[in-house]
Amino acid sequence: MLSPPRHAPLVTTPMLITLGVLATTPLWLAHVGLYQYLALEIMIWMLFALGHNLLLGYGGLPSFGHGAYFGVGAYAFGLLQLRGGAGLVLGLIGAVLATAAIAALVAAFISHRRGIYYALLTIAFGQVAWFIAGKWHTVTGGEDGLLNIKRPDLSLGFVDIPLRSNEAFFYFALAVFALALIGLWRLVNSPFGRVLRAIKQNEMRAAFVGHNVWLYKWLAFTISAMVAGLAGALFAMAQQSAYPNVMSLHSSGFVVMMVLIGGGLVSFWGPVIGALVFILTRDLLGAYTETWLLWYGLVFIAMVLFQPDGVAGGWQAWRARRALAARDRGNDKQNHNHNVPLAAQTRET
Amino acid sequence: MSVALFEARQLHKRFGDQVVLESISLKFEEGELTGIMGPNGAGKTTCFNVLTGRFKPDRGSVRFAGEDITGLSPRQIARKGLSRSFQIMNLFDDETALDNVLIASPGVRRRGFSMWSDFGRDTAARDAAFAVLDRVGLAAKADAQAGSLSYGERRALEIGVALATEPRLLFLDEPTAGLGAEGTARVAELIATLKRQLTIVIIEHDMRFLFGLADRISVIHWGQVIAEGTPDELRENPWVQRSNLGMMS
Numbered sequence: 001m002l003s004p005p006r007h008a009p010l011v012t013t014p015m016l017i018t019l020g021v022l023a024t025t026p027l028w029l030a031h032v033g034l035y036q037y038l039a040l041e042i043m044i045w046m047l048f049a050l051g052h053n054l055l056l057g058y059g060g061l062p063s064f065g066h067g068a069y070f071g072v073g074a075y076a077f078g079l080l081q082l083r084g085g086a087g088l089v090l091g092l093i094g095a096v097l098a099t100a101a102i103a104a105l106v107a108a109f110i111s112h113r114r115g116i117y118y119a120l121l122t123i124a125f126g127q128v129a130w131f132i133a134g135k136w137h138t139v140t141g142g143e144d145g146l147l148n149i150k151r152p153d154l155s156l157g158f159v160d161i162p163l164r165s166n167e168a169f170f171y172f173a174l175a176v177f178a179l180a181l182i183g184l185w186r187l188v189n190s191p192f193g194r195v196l197r198a199i200k201q202n203e204m205r206a207a208f209v210g211h212n213v214w215l216y217k218w219l220a221f222t223i224s225a226m227v228a229g230l231a232g233a234l235f236a237m238a239q240q241s242a243y244p245n246v247m248s249l250h251s252s253g254f255v256v257m258m259v260l261i262g263g264g265l266v267s268f269w270g271p272v273i274g275a276l277v278f279i280l281t282r283d284l285l286g287a288y289t290e291t292w293l294l295w296y297g298l299v300f301i302a303m304v305l306f307q308p309d310g311v312a313g314g315w316q317a318w319r320a321r322r323a324l325a326a327r328d329r330g331n332d333k334q335n336h337n338h339n340v341p342l343a344a345q346t347r348e349t
Numbered sequence: 350m351s352v353a354l355f356e357a358r359q360l361h362k363r364f365g366d367q368v369v370l371e372s373i374s375l376k377f378e379e380g381e382l383t384g385i386m387g388p389n390g391a392g393k394t395t396c397f398n399v400l401t402g403r404f405k406p407d408r409g410s411v412r413f414a415g416e417d418i419t420g421l422s423p424r425q426i427a428r429k430g431l432s433r434s435f436q437i438m439n440l441f442d443d444e445t446a447l448d449n450v451l452i453a454s455p456g457v458r459r460r461g462f463s464m465w466s467d468f469g470r471d472t473a474a475r476d477a478a479f480a481v482l483d484r485v486g487l488a489a490k491a492d493a494q495a496g497s498l499s500y501g502e503r504r505a506l507e508i509g510v511a512l513a514t515e516p517r518l519l520f521l522d523e524p525t526a527g528l529g530a531e532g533t534a535r536v537a538e539l540i541a542t543l544k545r546q547l548t549i550v551i552i553e554h555d556m557r558f559l560f561g562l563a564d565r566i567s568v569i570h571w572g573q574v575i576a577e578g579t580p581d582e583l584r585e586n587p588w589v590q591r592s593n594l595g596m597m598s
Contacts, residue, residue: 007469186467191460194468198441198452205439208401209453209514210427211461219462 008189010182014269019178026167034283036166037238042279043170043177044235045258049271050184051227052255053264057271058188059220060200062119064252065126069225071133071247072099073232078146078242079139088152088163092176092233099229100222102129107221111214114203123249130247145243149236163237173234180227187223188268196220254278257296261303263310270312277311352415354379354548355400355431355518360409362392362399369395370406371572377518382540382549384563386556388592392572393552394436397522401433402426413518428458432516434507436523436552442496446487446506449495451478453513478513485509485539501532508539518548525555533558556592560584 025039048070055061076098080086086094110121133140140146151169153160163169187193196216199206207213236242245251259265262274278296285292307314353376362370369392377383387393398404400411402423410419418426441449451457456474460466469475482488485505490498495506504524511519524540525533537558543549544562553559559566560580568576568588576586583589 008467187464189468190464190466191457191468192462192464194448195452195457195461198444201441201443202439204423205435205441205510206452207423208403208427208433208439209510210424210455210458212424216461 008185010186012185015181015185018269018272019174019181022174022177023171026170036170038279038283040166040170040173040238041235042276043173044231044238045255045275045279046272047177047180047234048228048231049255049258049262049264049275050181051224051231053259053268053271054184054188054196054227055220055224056256056259057264057266057268058193058200059196059217059224061114061217061220062256063122063126063221063224064119064249064256065122065124065129066225066228066255067247067249067252068126068129069099069103069228070232070235070251070255071129071242071244072102072225073229074236074242074246075133075140075146075232076229077233077236078149081149081152082146088154091152092230095233095236096226096229099232100226103225103229104218104222107218107225111217111221114217123252126247126249126252130244130249133244133247140242140244143244145241146236147241149240149242151237151240169237173238176230176234180230184227185268192216192219257300260308261300261310263312263314263316265313266309266316267312270310273311353377354414355550356412357400358410358412360396360399360406360411362395362404362406369572370399373409373569373572373574375400375567375574377548377550378565379548380545381564382544382551382562384559384566385550385552385569386554386559386566387569387575391569393569394522396569397433397520397552401431401520427514427516430515430517431520432511432514432518433520434511434522434524436526438503438507440495440503440506440510442494444495445492446482446495446498446502446509447475447478447491449506450481450509450513451475453510454478454481455515458514481509481513484512484542486535501528501535504528504532504536505539508536512543516547518550519543521549521551523552523554525553525558537562556589 022039022043026036029036029039052063052066055063073095077091077095080091080094106125110118110125113121134143136142151163153162154172161168163172195206195211199211199213199216203213232246235246258274258278259271260274261277262270262272264270264274281296282292285295289295303310309316355377357373357375360370360373361368373396385393385396395404399406402421402425405420410417412418413429413431416429418429441452444452451474454474454477456471456477460471479488479491482491485508487502487505487509490502495503498506508521508524511521521540524536528536533555540549540551540562551559551563563580565577565579566583567574568583568586570588576583576588578586
């Protein structure tokens, strides 16, 4: 169960592996028959899913309308650039703040709820956002969306780095991803993250020991949506457009499927695994059959039935079994160590 | 006469047409251990829920340490130094015993909105939490997941979490529910060590347990306080005698 390490270092081994693998993709991706844009898209979905899991995995708050905030980020970035002439950094900050403002308002309406009512409200608000995006032609461009969104140069003062190529933009997005990853890792291991988890496990008790449950839920939703907005802004640059489809119930469902398949309920890394599996499946299976989503859906059903803790959960269970076996072997040799609880031996790193 | 630490006056609470608390007035003096007893369905737990903010009373007032706390939320009441345990256990099951206590501590409550600092690095808070576990006899289980503890250990942790908020007044709702004789004796021992350190109010079925520990006892029946007094005074009470308690003495 999402066991946190007692001390959470700023940077961890899985973090270095994830960033390392992503950073080297320009060297090997083409050789295995894939393409750089795929890595970019996977990374953006990883970010979106990580943000979603703050709410679902850590807060126990199911949002089935998170595509809306991804979309708000994408549209806000596009509008700031096309109408306001904002550059890269200003555009990103503006997109995140715009998402925060809208999410904060929505969160104010839903944070006194939980469970199914919470989920239904997130769907309702998500649909409202999707509908507005599709119909408000003068601002959002209607069904066509916003076209010709550029990838502005990264201006460092003394030098301007162009981000037009997929490789250059990938590295910029990787830097943003790395910062967000470290930030989220800190967050879930901070007092805030731990109280949020406690609220997930027992909301009533959390209130009775004096925590402001509503405020935690409100903040969790807002922060989670801000991460989605950041991912959406990157996506607008990646796609060089923003369109209503990303705000659909469909798209909101995809991120939930990523988080659950990867194992977001039991691991910080679940959403990362899930986004990788989902987009890769889409691309590889999608090359063979148009009905890839059907097969993916069936796998999803099987997962929920037989391995509800996802890929990460399977990995943790395997490690726990190994630790147990090793302990038993140790016990046979010299009968000690049996007081060490298993939970302490299989902590997530 | 001195002002009581906690005073409830004329509490009235109904659910639909059912009046659960008719008119309850209770006083708890600082440093005393008060027991609340009564038959099943007498309104004991509802009374607790009203006193600790889970339900708002329809009429009546609750004062704590000279302040009117009627109708405040559980969070606000907890922050004023009132804490409670639950009859049906309410723990953070995925957390270790130590983290259960830590999450309930005022230190984490104050730092709760800190989003960058490391939860695990606050050694002072950790030591304080460990001391609480030690008080309830769970020091050896600090690293065990709350969900994996035995029933008796979970009962002790339930009290530990309530204690962790550093309350002035501690409400315990049937702390021996479901425990055998041995477990009950252990809880009695624990509560005896807490006595005098803080003001305690206990709802309990087990009369022997309550008569052994309490300074004063209130008997609730039909949503009213039907008798009050020291254990010795209450042994003379006809209702208490009718419930076969007289046989104890």
